Amino acid sequence: MSGDVLVLxxxxxxxxxxxxxxxxxxMLVTRNMIKVLIGLEILNKGVTLLFVVxxxxxxxxxxxxxxxxxxxxxxxxxIVVAGGVILSVYRHDExxxxxxxxxxxx
Amino acid sequence: xxxxxxxxxxxxxxxxxxxMVRSLLKTAIGLAxxxxxxxxxxxxxxSPLAAVFELSVxxxxxxxxxxxxxxxxxxxxxxxxxxxxxERLKRYRxxxxxxxxxxxxxxxxxxxxxxxxxxxxxVETDPRHVLWNLRQLDLFGQIIILLAGGFGAVMLFKERxxxxx
Numbered sequence: 315m316s317g318d319v320l321v322l323x324x325x326x327x328x329x330x331x332x333x334x335x336x337x338x339x340x341m342l343v344t345r346n347m348i349k350v351l352i353g354l355e356i357l358n359k360g361v362t363l364l365f366v367v368x369x370x371x372x373x374x375x376x377x378x379x380x381x382x383x384x385x386x387x388x389x390x391x392x393i394v395v396a397g398g399v400i401l402s403v404y405r406h407d408e409x410x411x412x413x414x415x416x417x418x419x420x
Numbered sequence: 421x422x423x424x425x426x427x428x429x430x431x432x433x434x435x436x437x438x439x440m441v442r443s444l445l446k447t448a449i450g451l452a453x454x455x456x457x458x459x460x461x462x463x464x465x466x467s468p469l470a471a472v473f474e475l476s477v478x479x480x481x482x483x484x485x486x487x488x489x490x491x492x493x494x495x496x497x498x499x500x501x502x503x504x505x506x507e508r509l510k511r512y513r514x515x516x517x518x519x520x521x522x523x524x525x526x527x528x529x530x531x532x533x534x535x536x537x538x539x540x541x542x543v544e545t546d547p548r549h550v551l552w553n554l555r556q557l558d559l560f561g562q563i564i565i566l567l568a569g570g571f572g573a574v575m576l577f578k579e580r581x582x583x584x585x
Contacts, residue, residue: 328526329428335522340439343511352451356435363458370465379547380555382470386477387562391569397489398576404493
């Protein structure tokens with residue numbers, strides 16, 4: 315593998331790890347349900363970017379594009395359903411705090 | 421390379437800003453900026469179809485969904501605000517440190533002998549052919565997921581006759 319490709323790969327890997335770390339921290343620390351979803355989205359962006367970079371390096375862009383499109387479809391459905399669940403919880407509890415979701419606690 | 425580095429830095433800064441800021445609207449805008457920069461990288465790395473999807477669906481549609489969800493919920497009142505702000509500062513103060521630590525830990529990975537196998541370029545060079553001919557099962561999966569999502573949304577927003585809310 316040539317040096318330029320390696321530099322490009324590692325540069326992206328470092329920043330993608332930082333992006334994923336931001337998403338994980340957001341999901342772990344925040345108590346707002348919408349922000350948990352946004353943390354998940356940030357994590358998803360990091361994974362998508364890693365897919366694209368690896369596809370470019372291995373010259374498999376068409377296959378990676380098919381995967382990314384599938385990921386985007388799944389992402390949208392996830393956001394719509396999770397947004398609906400969050401709104402339902404908000405209507406029920408008048409709160410977006412995850413600490414208040416204790417109705418199903420065993 | 422300078423352009424790529426600049427975009428990467430802006431992307432991480434937008435994500436950190438979006439997570440740390442109190443307003444959910446600004447968080448959604450931060451996410452949209454991250455998504456737009458990811459789509460720029462897709463354009464640069466010869467993935468224009470995925471880039472268009474990312475730009476239109478993730479930057480546009482998902483941001484609109486988030487803004488609608490945020491608009492349908494009420495912000496917290498002034499009394500709770502001061503206590504929540506203090507608590508938030510306590511919780512988020514470690515985020516920049518956590519980002520720097522993860523970046524430094526990622527730097528240690530650089531020396532690892534990771535081998536990326538260069539695969540022979542596939543016969544199909546058009547992503548549309550890959551999607552329709554090689555990955556047909558993915559399309560079935562996508563259709564099922566879309567139907568499941570639509571069904572889920574209908575069930576969630578269905579008007580309840582017996583006022584169970």
